[in-house]
Amino acid sequence: MNYWIKCSRFFCLSILMMGSIISVSAQEEDDLLSLLGDTEPETELVYATFKTSRIINLQSIENTAAGVLDFKIAHRFGVLNGGFYDLFGLDQASMRIGVDYGLTRWLTIGLGRSSFEKTYDGFTKIKLLRQSTGKKKMPLSLSLFAGSAIKTVAFSEPERDNYFSSRMYYTYQGILARKFSEGFSLQLSPTVVHRNLVKTKAEKNDVYALGMGGRLKLSKRTSINAEYIYLAPNQVAPDIKNSFSIGFDIETGGHVFQLHFTNSTSMIEKGFVSESVGNWLDGDVHFGFNVSRVFTLKKK
């Protein structure tokens, strides 16, 4: 009797030990790293929703990184329906030279000068929310943009009382964007353009518009971009059209080349939102490009 108790106790002990050995060796066959346990998921910010800080004309959700200067040259040639005589618009060109600078990772400022109506512009862009996954989930990114422009071309009616304030234009824009996948991003840009002086009483000083833009990546370094800016009715002169642009981005190291077709001549908000006159159906379309070159002024 005593023997059997002893024996069964021993048996149980052996089984227990066997069991522990088996479990240990089973664990060993697994990933050694799994012994460290599940690491807490960290918040992962979404990067590169767009290749650069413009979709085509519209500001994209991207900010210039802190300490980085982005030198931008943009051209819009004449209209394609100018025909062979104007080499499909290449004889004329409107341009903007500008710089964007990242003061911090959430604040970008920019300055530029457009040949079209000799206009100077300046802007501030603030990042409020960033799309992220992991611990903190944020479905989209949000930025605010505020810009002003000074038209310095001589007044068309010099005999009239002209005020400096009549040269000023202001733009306020919210930028909502989401990178749906590696290759596909969408953006919405509700916009208000305020014009101090308009031509007729029928035209509104405040113009409300909704910009929409997206990109589809073709490869790691190229993408197709498009944008459309819808103007609410009865705000602008009847010949003003909604801006529509379609383009192609190529990124090569520190440069981004953007080639596109657009019915807007101007490359700043007050112009392409509220003054686009080209009709796509008539071929009133400009070929154009933006070239961006970044310089890292301050290293992290």
Added chain:
Amino acid sequence: MMMIIKKMIFILLVLVSGNQLVAQKYFTKKGEVSFFSHAPMEDIKAVSNTGSSVLDAANGKLQWAVLIKSFAFTKALMQEHFNENYMESTQFPKAKFTGTIDNMTAIDLKKDGEYNAQVSGVLEIHGKEKKIATNAKFLVAKGKIIATSVFKVYLADYGIEIPSVVKDKIAKEVEISIKSNYELLDKM
């Protein structure tokens, strides 16, 4: 007779399980992994301090893993391109090493000293695996264990393409340095 067999089994079991108890595993979650490449126009370097590793001193088995997105660069755009264009880190989030220290018997991590280790195994970067062999050093002093290693990898081995326009900025060969403090893993 019965008793002797029982005793033998018991001793055997104690021996085997005792061996398991002696088996010491070491780990780090703050391993430093850095890389450096020199090209005619640009030197590129980046560092991550969140590499994790487990070393089983009983059999020399060694594993490493590091998140590609954890590498920090001095130039923001470089970091973006590294993730977007070269490492495709959303698709291939980790680099991993699984291998062994082939001369583990000559290394005593409980005794102060400097030990040379021969490491071999499989390195996985950008979703591609390749066998590598390299040397490492273990420095044991006052219970602290510091492991270091420097080795080179060829980007082409891991399917990382360099377009011709940037070939003067990115070298084909990258030097990887690893440094970590191993601590005893108390898993029970």
